[in-house]
Amino acid sequence: MSEAENFARLMRELKERGGLSYGALARRLHTSTSTLHRYCNGDALPAEFAVVDRFARACGASPGEAVDLHRAWLLADARRRAGAPAEPESGEGPEPGPEPESELGAQPVVVGEPAAVAEPAGGRPWYRRRAAVVTAAGVAAGAVAVALLAAAGPELRAPRAGARTGTTAEGNGPGAGTSAPTGSAGASGTASAPASEPGATRTPEPSPPAGGSGPGSALPPSASSPAPAPPRAPAAPLRAAVRSHVWTAGCDHAYLAERGPGSVPAPPVEADAPAWASAQRAVHAGKQIVEVTLHGTGAGAVVLEDLQVRVSGRRTPPAWNVYQMSQGCGGALTPAVFAVNLDAPRPLARPVAGNDAGGTLPAPAFPMRVSAAEPVVLRVEAVTTGCDCDWSLDLRWSAPSGSGTLRIDDDGRPLRTSAAPGRPVYGYAAEQGRWGR
Known part of the structure; x- marks a missing residue:
């Protein structure tokens, strides 16, 4: 079985197990159904790993299966580049020009979604074009695959689907391994530049013995030389303003504070809630x-792809007092939100429809499009009845300049929400100027 046939076999197995149609998968990969058919039949090979990574995610591949699929693609891509030039992916247009030569040596393979390369304006939309130049991680991984092929010859085979390797699984529950976000937006305002590529899982390649050669060595002596550092991921092309003290209908909210009612000042209006809550801790x-x-x-648009919940701490709720900001209020508008149950083992941001004076407000849904002229407002409502929780949100985005994750928190600190089971509840009596039960 050739490298291309083995890669196509792994794609078919993941698709059949995932239960998604070719049409549904093609929409998620931003490609045509016929092109996806050619991938799974072994008639064509994706030119960049980003397509392979999105395919694995859409089919629910495990970290080990994603590594197997990546390796199979590397071997098939290396064999293709070592022989005749590959044919175009589809009839939509000719292949991009030849890739520029790279001086990158061997380095660990990056299993994640590489940053896309911007293309000139015109033609198809940016999210339908194929990149003209592979990313630094793809070039380095291709060099490793070529070296493996040169040493082992045509008999080298890729691992089967489902084989486990030394990877780290991502999760959003307590204690789950997470990767550093590529940007951060706190309660005070804007997104910052990324620090690293999101979701990157590195799989080490075998190293040759001292001296770079010897029996059993899979890499040539030149592959042991240090590789240049990969380029930084692109900065998030987003500006985010975060409000973490939003009250229902602008008046209904409750805070948990350690101080007694005699030393707590009158409740503020919603706009002054951050300062009031900070002063009372x-x-x-x-x-x-x-x-x-x-x-x-x-100038271009950014696509918001997904919103993930990260719970970084769970504690027993403190034995403090509850202070209601209003004795009762209401309104005719119930906004649509992403509802989050912080007590769940793996909290999810679930879209919930709203209501406006009897009319239904549709639930929010990804993907969303945002630009300088078209802002987007995300409203998240998190609840808990059993824990004092530290949490944050990771917003995945993609744009012509690349892709990444924007961390949404409280100005660099995690958001904090606590249950208050059986605690004394106080309301403020304005006519008496004091808190009472």
Whole structure:
């Protein structure tokens, strides 16, 4: 079985197990159904690993299966480049020009979604074009695959689907391994530049013995030389304004504070809630609403792909008092939100429809498009009845300049929401100027 046939076999196995149609998968990969058919039949090979990575994610591949698929693609791509030039992916247009030569040596393979390379304006939309130049991680991984082929010859085979390797699984529950986000947006305002590529899982390649050669060595002596550092991921082309003290209907909210009612000042209006809560060292009681307003910072659009919840700490709720900001209020508008149950082992941001005076407000849904002229507001409502939780949100985005993850938190610190089971509840009596039960 050739390298291309083995790669196509792994794609077919993942697709059949995932239960998705060719049409549904093609929409998620931003490609045509006929092109996806050619990938799975072994008639064509993706020119960049980003397509392979999105395919593995869409089919629910495990970290080990994603590594197997990546290796199979590397071997097939190396064999293709070593022989005749590959044919175009589809009839939509000719292949991009030849790739520029790279002086990158062997380095660990990056299993994640590499940053896309911007293309000139015109033609197909940016998310339908194939990149004209592979990313630094793809070039380095291709060099490793070529070296493996040169040493082992045509008999070298890729691992079977499902084989486990030394990878780290991602998760969003307590204690789960996570990767550093590529940007951060706190309660005070804007996104910062990324520090590293999101979701990157590195799989080490075998190293040759001292001296770079010897029996059993899979790499030539030149592959042991240090490789240049990969380029930094692109900065998030987003500006985010975060409000972490949003009250229901602008008046209904509760805080948990250690101080007694005699030393707690009168409740503020919603706009002054951050300063009031900071002065009292108060914590959101039972529920917290977070609003994130996003603007694009460049000329093009940015696609918001997914919103993930990260719970970084769970504690027993403190034995403090509950202070209600209002004795009762309401309104005719219930906004659509992403609802989060912080007590779940793996909390998810679930879209929930709203209501406006009897009319249904559709639930929010990804993907979303945001630009400088078209802002997007995300409203997240997190609840807990059993823990004092530290949490944050990871917003995945993609743009012509690349892709990444924007961390949404409280100005660099995690958001904090605590349950208040059986605690004394106080309301403020304005006519008496004091808190009472």
